[in-house]
Amino acid sequence: IVLTQSPLSLSVIPGEPATISCRSTQSLLHSKGYNYMDWYLQRPGQSPQLVIFLGSLRASGVPDRFSGYGSGTEFTLKISNVEAEDIGTYYCTQGLQTPRTFGQGTKLEIK
Amino acid sequence: DVKLVESGGGLVKPGESLTLSCSVSGLKFDVAWMNWIRQAPGRGLEWVGRIKSRIDGGERDYNAPVKGRFFISRDDAKKMVYLQMRGLKIEDTAVYYCTTGEYYTDASGRPKTYDYWGRGTLVTVSS
Numbered sequence: 001i002v003l004t005q006s007p008l009s010l011s012v013i014p015g016e017p018a019t020i021s022c023r024s025t026q027s028l029l030h031s032k033g034y035n036y037m038d039w040y041l042q043r044p045g046q047s048p049q050l051v052i053f054l055g056s057l058r059a060s061g062v063p064d065r066f067s068g069y070g071s072g073t074e075f076t077l078k079i080s081n082v083e084a085e086d087i088g089t090y091y092c093t094q095g096l097q098t099p100r101t102f103g104q105g106t107k108l109e110i111k
Numbered sequence: 112d113v114k115l116v117e118s119g120g121g122l123v124k125p126g127e128s129l130t131l132s133c134s135v136s137g138l139k140f141d142v143a144w145m146n147w148i149r150q151a152p153g154r155g156l157e158w159v160g161r162i163k164s165r166i167d168g169g170e171r172d173y174n175a176p177v178k179g180r181f182f183i184s185r186d187d188a189k190k191m192v193y194l195q196m197r198g199l200k201i202e203d204t205a206v207y208y209c210t211t212g213e214y215y216t217d218a219s220g221r222p223k224t225y226d227y228w229g230r231g232t233l234v235t236v237s238s
Contacts, residue, residue, distance in 0.1 A: 034214075034222060040156075047208060047228040048156065054214065054222055091156055095214075099174045100146075100158040 001026045001094050005103035013111045018079040020106045022092035027072045028055075036096035039068055039077045042105075043088040051090070052077060084110055113137035113227045115209045120232030128197040131232055133209030138227070140190040142166060144213065147183060147194045149205035150231070159207070162192065176202075199236045206231040 002025045012018045020039075028035045035055035040048040050059040052068035055075060065080040079086055087110055092103040119131040133145070144167070147159040160173040162183045171183050182195040192209060212226035 036214075038226075042156075047230055049228070050212070050224070050226040053224045053226070057222060057224075059224065059226065089155075093156070098161070098172045100161075102156040102158070105155045 001028075001097055001101050003092050003094060003101055003103040005090075005092055005106050007106060008104060009107045009109070011109045011111045012079075012082045014083060015081050018082050018086075018108060020077045020090050020092075020108075022070075022075045022077070022103050024073045024075070024094060026097070028075075028094050028096050029072055030096060035071050035075070036094055037068075037070070037075050038093050038095060040091045040093065041086070041088050042091065046088075048091065079108075082108070082110070113225075115211070115227055115229035117207060117209050117229045117232040120207065120234045122235045122237065123199055124238055125199060125201055125236055127199055127236075128195070129199060129234060130196070131194040131207055131209075131234070133192045133194075133229060135190045135192065135209075135211070138211070138225075141187040143211045145183070145185060145192040146210045146212075147181075147192075148208045148210055148228075149203075149234075150208070151202070151205040154205075157205075159194070196234070199234075201236050201238075204234060204236045206233050 004023045006021050028037045037055045039052040041051050042048040056068045067078050089105040089107045091105050114136045116134045142164045144163050146161045163170045180198045185192045208231045209229040
């Protein structure tokens with residue numbers, strides 16, 4: 001399964017929204033009714049941390065300005081009001097099939 | 112607190128072997144499926160492989176670029192997972208992360224997850 005993210009880079013003014021898309025070559029909808037799509041943020045110099053799981057659920061401790069939506073092959077990560085701590089590279093990933101695959105990453109910068 | 116700590120990275124020549132270790136604490140290791148994920152310098156994330164828990168069959172899966180060269184093993188008593196790498200290539204140069212995670216449902220039937228990564232260990236393959 002190939003995941004294609006867009007855009008690959010994003011420069012946002014603090015307080016403005018940011019939207020990242022991820023398209024999959026195959027549906028990520030599992031028979032259990034969930035989309036096996038996760039989003040990670042990798043801050044500079046750090047390990048990736050989970051932001052959204054199963055397409056739309058916020059991981060523990062993630063602020064509610066982060067939201068994920070979509071189903072099947074089209075997914076979106078939205079940050080409603082970008083803050084300085086949100087900078088880094090965002091990756092979508094699918095856990096439906098082995099091998100697990102990742103999008104190319106979207107680098108978010110602050111203007 | 113859950114901690115995953117990788118070790119064993121270093122500089123090796125093409126064709127040589129290296130074994131990475133990952134020490135796990137703070138979670139029930141024997142039921143955890145363990146992954147290795149790598150990141151080449153300045154590049155994105157690439158899944159290397161996974162070993163299931165013994166209770167789930169202990170199967171191993173590998174990504175195509177490393178299949179036949181890399182081998183994942185685990186020692187549940189020591190709470191360790193290993194990545195044996197042989198026939199290393201320049202393109203294997205990367206930070207290697209040990210990770211574990213799972214979707215599950217809570218007592219109310221709500222979907223939950225846990226997801227943990229180590230800080231990574233750098234493997235450099237260069238002549």
